[in-house]
Amino acid sequence: xxxxxxxxxxxxxxxxxxxxxxxxxxxxxxxxxxxxxxxxxxxxxxxxxxxxxxxxxxxxxxxxxxxxxxxxxxxxxxxxxxxxxxxxxxxxxxxxxxxxxxxxxxxxxxxxxxxxxxxxxxxxxxxxxxxxxxxxxxxxxxxxxxxxxxxxxxxxxxxxxxxxxxxxxxxxxxxxxxxxxxxxxxxxxxxxxxxxxxxxxxxxxxxxxxxxxxxxxxxxxxxxxxxxxxxxxxxxxx
Amino acid sequence: xxxxxxxxxxxxxxxxxxxxxxxxxxxxxxxxxxxxxxxxxxxxxxxxxxxxxxxxxxxxxxxxxxxxxxxxxxxxxxxxxxxxxxxxxxxxxxxxxxxxxxxxxxxxxxxxxxxxxxxxxxxxxxxxxxxxxxxxxxxxxxxxxxxxxxxxxxxxxxxxxxxxxxxxxxxxxxxxxxxxxxxxxxxxxxxxxxxxxxxxxxxxxxxxxxxxxxxxxxxxxxxxxxxxxxxxxxxxxxxxxxxxxxxxxxxxxxxxxxxxxxxxxxxxxxxxxxxxxxxxxx
Numbered sequence: 001x002x003x004x005x006x007x008x009x010x011x012x013x014x015x016x017x018x019x020x021x022x023x024x025x026x027x028x029x030x031x032x033x034x035x036x037x038x039x040x041x042x043x044x045x046x047x048x049x050x051x052x053x054x055x056x057x058x059x060x061x062x063x064x065x066x067x068x069x070x071x072x073x074x075x076x077x078x079x080x081x082x083x084x085x086x087x088x089x090x091x092x093x094x095x096x097x098x099x100x101x102x103x104x105x106x107x108x109x110x111x112x113x114x115x116x117x118x119x120x121x122x123x124x125x126x127x128x129x130x131x132x133x134x135x136x137x138x139x140x141x142x143x144x145x146x147x148x149x150x151x152x153x154x155x156x157x158x159x160x161x162x163x164x165x166x167x168x169x170x171x172x173x174x175x176x177x178x179x180x181x182x183x184x185x186x187x188x189x190x191x192x193x194x195x196x197x198x199x200x201x202x203x204x205x206x207x208x209x210x211x212x213x214x215x216x217x218x219x220x221x222x223x224x225x226x227x228x229x230x231x232x233x234x235x236x237x238x
Numbered sequence: 239x240x241x242x243x244x245x246x247x248x249x250x251x252x253x254x255x256x257x258x259x260x261x262x263x264x265x266x267x268x269x270x271x272x273x274x275x276x277x278x279x280x281x282x283x284x285x286x287x288x289x290x291x292x293x294x295x296x297x298x299x300x301x302x303x304x305x306x307x308x309x310x311x312x313x314x315x316x317x318x319x320x321x322x323x324x325x326x327x328x329x330x331x332x333x334x335x336x337x338x339x340x341x342x343x344x345x346x347x348x349x350x351x352x353x354x355x356x357x358x359x360x361x362x363x364x365x366x367x368x369x370x371x372x373x374x375x376x377x378x379x380x381x382x383x384x385x386x387x388x389x390x391x392x393x394x395x396x397x398x399x400x401x402x403x404x405x406x407x408x409x410x411x412x413x414x415x416x417x418x419x420x421x422x423x424x425x426x427x428x429x430x431x432x433x434x435x436x437x438x439x440x441x442x443x444x445x446x447x448x449x450x451x452x453x454x455x456x457x458x459x460x461x462x463x464x465x466x467x468x469x470x471x472x473x474x475x476x477x478x479x480x481x482x483x484x485x486x487x488x489x490x491x492x493x494x495x496x497x498x499x500x501x502x503x504x505x506x507x508x509x510x511x512x513x514x515x516x517x518x519x520x
Contacts, residue, residue, distance in 0.1 A: 049441070072445070079443035089438055093252050105241055106444035154443065 001027050001158060001189060002048055007057035009043055017043045018213045020057070025158065025191050030184045032200045033193040035210035041193035044210065045162050048191065049081050050074050062157060079107050082151025086163040088143045090135040096146050097122065097131040103153040121149040125179060141172030148179060158189040165196060173199070242451035249432070249456050256428055257460065263424040264464025265471065267417035268501050272472040274413050278406045280486045285399050292364040292395070294357045294373050294387040302381035310379050311355060319363035319372050326354045352383060366393045418504055425457055425508035429516055436516060446517050453513045454506055461505020465498035
């Protein structure tokens, strides 16, 4: 579903960010990307939703290739992915339901379908009672739930999450992580960058470790961790 | 489209101060340009009034028969440059002199002033070279004693007109450029204030056209409102000038409409450029 083939990425100012990165995220998989700050985790995620393009190699996301894409393909690709960030990236002047409805409006969802869909998403992330709250009235964990609901709005095939628990306390982290597991259990693939090694170890999910722009460990390839996926998530939940 | 209009209108409500600042900046930029326009318009009107007085006067020798002058009047009236031509008899010339120079009226005796043919020229034929050429064509008539057209005055007027046109174009372009830069910067500021919103829109899969639409509508509305406000300010300023300084003319309705439309176009173009640049960045 997402495939990196010998991807290199260089920035004019900072030089090489990724070198010869290859991996594949399969349908329904839950994969962690770990590594120290500046290792290249965020760059990998940005390449997934074509915010950055590889300097060399190919990124292929759900049939769209970085080598052959047209600018018009990018919005279509992003509608198939949900993206979640550490800083939530909510619109501060809109309430919770408007933040989620926004994602549906921009993708041309018929107005009659937006209200019921937003209500379902809020129920899914456990925020049905906060629909009219403004982001600043919510805790960090709740704001991240809103961001996740927004990311799920267009029924993505995969969720891309960049340190989604980085700004949260331990309890909120557990809640958010569980939410990702639930989402994954329903068939949506998850690619999550994190520093939280405890979380990674406890999950038993596939882990890709990045260091200095290179993949130094992939549990699926090296057999270091149990190969994971939706089934693993379901097992852990149980 | 409905969503784009709603988003554009919501932008006014969400950031009323910034919107008011944008509209006011656009209004004052266009107002400055409009004031210059008013000055240029009134100078042009004044010059046109003076130009209307450009005429060639051919003095007729005593004893010239009326048939000859009538035939000449017909010929001269058929010149392509001629706007009007008329014969001023000796008696009429005397009456006019007495009227214009009232305190010297008793100086003028009957028959002292010659009859003349007075030719006024159409607009576009009032430059010194044309006036001189037409005067030469009239001079060939035998009965013409002397011909006057205030050569020096016509040349000065022509020079003044050229200077006014050049200054008008240069100042107009300068004012327009400054207005466009100020308005462009203001709109750019408004777009940058919403960069987070733009980046989120892109993130969730909005197309560039979809992102651009509300900003273009917003820019168009701000430009139009700024243009209307500038027109109102100019009208108020003219009222003050008319009352305390000098009677001056205001823009024709179509000129006013062009001014408002210019505001709308600058708002639209400013938004298009700012969002376009922004979309390349985020």
